[in-house]
Amino acid sequence: MRKSMQLENKRIVVVGGANGTGAAIVRAFVAEGAGVASLDIRDAEGESVVSAANGKGPGEGHYFHCDASVRTEVKEAFTSAAGVLGGIDAMVVTAGVMGKVLEPESIDDGEFDRIMNINVRSIFVTNQEIFPYLKENGGGRIINFGSGSALRSYPSAVHYSASKGAVISWTRSLAFAWGKHNITANVVNPAIARTLMFTESAQEAASEGKEATANQLESMFPLGSRRFPPTKEDLPVGFGDPDADLAPVLVFLVGDGARFITAQIIPIDGGLTPGR
Ligand SMILES: NC(=O)c1ccc[n+]([C@@H]2O[C@H](COP(=O)([O-])OP(=O)(O)OC[C@H]3O[C@@H](n4cnc5c(N)ncnc54)[C@H](O)[C@@H]3O)[C@@H](O)[C@H]2O)c1
Structure with missing residues (x-):
């Protein structure tokens, strides 16, 4: 019997689809029958994720180079994406970078601007540039x-934290501004998933002699080592898995069942955030 697909006929843009959470989302969307445009700056990895996802189907992914913080590149990539998909129903923006581990008093202007330029400007530019497509579509989803x-x-990275605070405020207000166009806008807050970002920041912490951070964080999760239903056997305690723990929630959020959810912060964090 043919398995029913949750995202058949959906046309979705994933910004940051070459690694980590974005790559898991591309895999999940294609597996649920969607047409997917994956955008990133790491082209070899982006192409490879799409090609592996397409090998399994039943949906189809397409990869486009795009620096999400550069408006001309975003415009061009969205034109290509809409052309190949035949329109756009939803966009997920995972593109982002971790701030350098620094005391707040040591963050210089260059590092502050780097983080804001990628983490905040990418949201600003991609959200603005997707708007005409979603409006013309009669509605859509922004996550x-x-x-x-x-x-x-x-x-340890106050500027990173501040950049994500800006993403939350932007998105919640946007939901109210564009709700009249039947566009929902929500924020997903991960913490902490094993991805490229996680590995790179763990390496940086280790090189700075701060490697205890990962172990300390792991002990803060309320969930034990055994999850139900069981996921990957090698899944470590606490930390989230992009494919098993994050992507399924995104499948729901871009699907028809989530149409009454907007202006929300959706944590996918194993309970870490309420432990503050
Ligand atoms: N991993 C975590 O634990 C965690 C926790 C909280 C929040 N987040 C957020 O979740 C999102 C995904 O994180 P991840 O861990 O999957 O990251 P990742 O580093 O594994 O992947 C991020 C992807 O974004 C791409 N990217 C970066 N800058 C870009 C740009 N200017 N234009 C286009 N693509 C760009 C990278 O090339 C990469 O492929 C990020 O916004 C991150 O800040 C992650």
């Missing part, structure tokens, strides 16, 4: 990635 660190204390 921006924030972070639990915007709500709980994150003293």
Whole structure:
């Protein structure tokens, strides 16, 4: 018997689809029958994620190079995406970077601007540029990635935390501004998922002699080592898995069942954030 697909005929843009959560989302959307345009700056990884997802089907992914913080590139990539998909129903923006581990008093202007330029400008530019497509479509979904660190204390990268706070405020107000066009806008707050970002920041912490951070964080999750239903056997205690723990929630959020959810912060954090 043919398995029913949750996202058949949906046309979805994933910004940041080459790695981590974005890659897991591309895989899940294609597996649920969607047409997906994956945008990123890491082209080899982006192409490879799409090609592996297409190998399994039943949906179809397409990869486009795009620096999400550069308006001309976003415009061009959305034109290509809408062309190949035949329109756009939803966009998920996972593109983002972690701030350098620094005391607040040591963050210089360049590092502050780098984080704001990618984490906040990418949201600003992609959200603005997707608007005409969603409006013309009669409605649609925008899901921006924030972070639990915007709500709980994150003293080792205050500027990163602030950038994600901006994503939350932007998205909630946007939901009210564009709700009349039948566009929902929500924020997903992960904390903490094993991705490229996680590995890179763990490496940076280790090189700075702050490697205890990962173990300390792991002990803060309320969930034990055994989850039900069981996921991957090698899944460590606490930390989220992009494919098993995050992507299924995004499948729901872009699907028809989530049409009455807007202006929300949706934590996918294993309970970490309320522990502040
Ligand atoms: N991993 C976590 O634990 C965690 C926790 C809280 C929030 N987040 C947020 O979730 C989102 C996804 O995180 P992840 O862990 O999957 O990250 P990741 O580093 O694994 O993947 C991020 C992807 O975004 C892309 N990207 C970065 N800058 C870009 C740009 N200017 N234009 C286009 N693409 C760009 C990268 O190339 C990469 O492929 C991010 O916004 C991150 O801040 C992650």
